[in-house]
Amino acid sequence: MIRFERVSKRYPPGLDALSDVSCEVAEHEMALVCGHSGAGKSTLLKLVAGVEKPSGGALLIGGQNLAALSRSALPFLRRRIGMVFQDQKLLFDRTVFDNVMLPLSIVGFPRRDAAQRVRAALDKVGLANREKAMPVMLSGGEQQRLAIARAVVNRPSLLLADEPTAHLDAETGADVARIFHEFHHVGVTVMIATYATELFPAARRLQLDHGRLLS
Amino acid sequence: MRIWLSQHQDAARLALRRLAAAPVNSLLSLLAIGIALALPAGGQMLLANALQLSGTTSAVPQISVFMATNAERQAATEIGERLGRHAGVKQVLFVPREETLARMKSGPGLREVIEALPANPFPDAFVVSVADESLAAMERLSVEFRQWPKIEHVQLDSAWVRRLDALLKLGRTTVLLLAALLGTGLIAISFSIIRMQVLTQRSEIEVSRLLGATNGYIQRPFLYFGVFLGLGGGVLAWLLVAAAALWLRAPLAELARLYDLTLALQTLGARDSALLLGFAASLGWLGAMISMRQHMQQY
Numbered sequence: 001m002i003r004f005e006r007v008s009k010r011y012p013p014g015l016d017a018l019s020d021v022s023c024e025v026a027e028h029e030m031a032l033v034c035g036h037s038g039a040g041k042s043t044l045l046k047l048v049a050g051v052e053k054p055s056g057g058a059l060l061i062g063g064q065n066l067a068a069l070s071r072s073a074l075p076f077l078r079r080r081i082g083m084v085f086q087d088q089k090l091l092f093d094r095t096v097f098d099n100v101m102l103p104l105s106i107v108g109f110p111r112r113d114a115a116q117r118v119r120a121a122l123d124k125v126g127l128a129n130r131e132k133a134m135p136v137m138l139s140g141g142e143q144q145r146l147a148i149a150r151a152v153v154n155r156p157s158l159l160l161a162d163e164p165t166a167h168l169d170a171e172t173g174a175d176v177a178r179i180f181h182e183f184h185h186v187g188v189t190v191m192i193a194t195y196a197t198e199l200f201p202a203a204r205r206l207q208l209d210h211g212r213l214l215s
Numbered sequence: 216m217r218i219w220l221s222q223h224q225d226a227a228r229l230a231l232r233r234l235a236a237a238p239v240n241s242l243l244s245l246l247a248i249g250i251a252l253a254l255p256a257g258g259q260m261l262l263a264n265a266l267q268l269s270g271t272t273s274a275v276p277q278i279s280v281f282m283a284t285n286a287e288r289q290a291a292t293e294i295g296e297r298l299g300r301h302a303g304v305k306q307v308l309f310v311p312r313e314e315t316l317a318r319m320k321s322g323p324g325l326r327e328v329i330e331a332l333p334a335n336p337f338p339d340a341f342v343v344s345v346a347d348e349s350l351a352a353m354e355r356l357s358v359e360f361r362q363w364p365k366i367e368h369v370q371l372d373s374a375w376v377r378r379l380d381a382l383l384k385l386g387r388t389t390v391l392l393l394a395a396l397l398g399t400g401l402i403a404i405s406f407s408i409i410r411m412q413v414l415t416q417r418s419e420i421e422v423s424r425l426l427g428a429t430n431g432y433i434q435r436p437f438l439y440f441g442v443f444l445g446l447g448g449g450v451l452a453w454l455l456v457a458a459a460a461l462w463l464r465a466p467l468a469e470l471a472r473l474y475d476l477t478l479a480l481q482t483l484g485a486r487d488s489a490l491l492l493g494f495a496a497s498l499g500w501l502g503a504m505i506s507m508r509q510h511m512q513q514y
Contacts, residue, residue: 051425072429079427089422105225106428108218150426 001027001158001189002048007057009043009211017043018211021057025191025204027157030184032200033193035208041193042086044208045160048191049083050074061158079107082151082188084161088143090135096122096146097131103154121153125179141172148179152188159183161192165199173199223435230439233412234447241447244408248401248448248495253455255394256491260456260483262386265379268471268478276348277372278357282339284312286365291339294363298341303356306344312337338367350377398498401448405441405502412437413510434507438500445499449492457482 002025009018018040025031033041046052047059050066059066061077069077091099100121104114122128125145127138135143144164151159161180165173177199184190190203197205207214234241280298282291291309298307315337320326329336343360345353357369413420420433460482471478483491 049425075424075427075429077427078425083425085425089418089425091419091422093419102423103426105222106423106426106432108222110218111221 003060005058007054007059010055016211021213027189028187030190030203032203032205034197039208040211042162045162045193049081050077080156082156082159084147084151084164086162088147092135096133100150100153121149125149141168144176158189165196226435227439229436245447245451249451251397251400252452255390256452257456258390259487278343279370279372280341280360281368283365283367284338290365303346304343305346308342310340312339401498402502405444405499406506409437409503409506430511437507438503441499441503442496445495449495
């Protein structure tokens with residue numbers, strides 16, 4: 001599903017975030033991207049999501065080379081990917097319900113069906129009774145689960161998460177990890193950048209060290 | 216198609232919500248636009264009224280020929296015949312001095328003055344319609360008539376109509392100039408308001424983009440915001456002009472009465488109103504468009 005072929009990413013003025021990374025993540029697989037802080041975990045996920053463009057090499061997602069993707073085609077790629085950001089990027093002036101609704105209104109999902117989908121996604125992450133709440137009223141763990149609900153409401157085939165259990169206590173972290181496992185079990189390809197590898201014991205590991213992939 | 220329509224509905228609703236979310240800001244912006252538009256709109260209203268006024272007065276150019284007050288009736292008859300035979304003259308109307316005296320006496324306030332005079336102060340006169348109504352031809356004719364015996368004075372009656380026409384033309388140019396100037400101002404206002412909107416909605420724009428929103432989706436509520444801003448300003452301008460018309464109606468009618476004219480100041484007509492609102496909405500949209508175009512270039 002995702003193939004890195006000698007991918008590198010260099011930020012100006014000359015910082016190599018990733019160098020010569022080659023690997024593959026198969027469909028329905030769960031992969032962890034691990035490594036020390038600054039190893040290039042977030043960069044790797046950003047490349048997959050099309051937030052950043054590789055400086056060299058080829059990155060194929062579902063057979064499509066991201067480097068060759070036009071700017072106007074990018075939104076349509078992103079719609080097929082669910083993303084949980086390190087800083088969550090929730091909209092604090094909208095209710096929980098409207099936060100999850102956003103991806104659906106972007107693709108122009110029919111309104112009535114959309115509401116059902118939003119409720120189903122909220123139910124899945126255990127926030128069914130908080131739909132009218134504002135994000136500030138949620139605990140850290142609940143906010144993280146809200147971010148996951150927003151990422152999966154479009155039913156993407158690929159789910160990316162950047163440090164989804166950071167800043168959470170052990171119990172809440174395990175709870176969030178369980179949600180990712182559930183999506184993996186129903187066939188979603190999952191890629192998670194994390195330190196907390198012990199929460200995902202069965203997942204394959206992609207170990208990064210100073211921008212290089214250790215085999 | 217239904218998706219497209221519902222996305223437009225959502226965008227319009229979002230724009231309205233944003234307008235309502237900061238009522239004081241919105242109101243002041245609308246006021247700025249409204250006042251800016253009220254100037255050319257008010258000018259157009261006055262112009263339309265002046266046009267109507269000039270339309271009701273006779274614009275058929277005539278030449279008035281006045282005999283000397285000491286001229287005999289015989290001389291006047293001769294001049295009348297000579298005028299009638301002249302190739303450039305279409306029609307001649309003789310106004311005897313007695314008739315003029317009688318008409319003036321019937322007017323208010325003048326009776327005492329006229330009766331105090333020892334003799335009839337008015338001359339015999341002719342009102343001449345000409346074949347060629349161009350200004351040059353008429354001026355040629357009046358110079359010619361002036362040289363005839365016993366003729367005291369020749370006057371081009373169309374002069375004031377022509378002056379009014381010239382004034383109206385000037386008025387129209389002024390209104391156009393004002394509209395162009397303040398229209399540009401409206402674009403600038405819309406541009407900067409949308410720019411501020413974009414800055415306050417920055418996180419929403421960023422998140423939407425990350426979730427796969429197209430540029431069209433991101434722009435749409437801002438463009439609607441611009442349209443509503445322009446449209447609201449246009450409505451406000453219309454109301455301002457209408458209020459001014461109502462307020463000025465009585466004093467202007469009185470002034471007009473002094474000049475023997477009937478004038479009921481009308482507010483903007485249907486065509487001008489539609490034009491004003493369309494103009495305002497398009498310029499609001501244009502300002503928003505330029506603002507978004509500039510913002511989108513960062514990506």
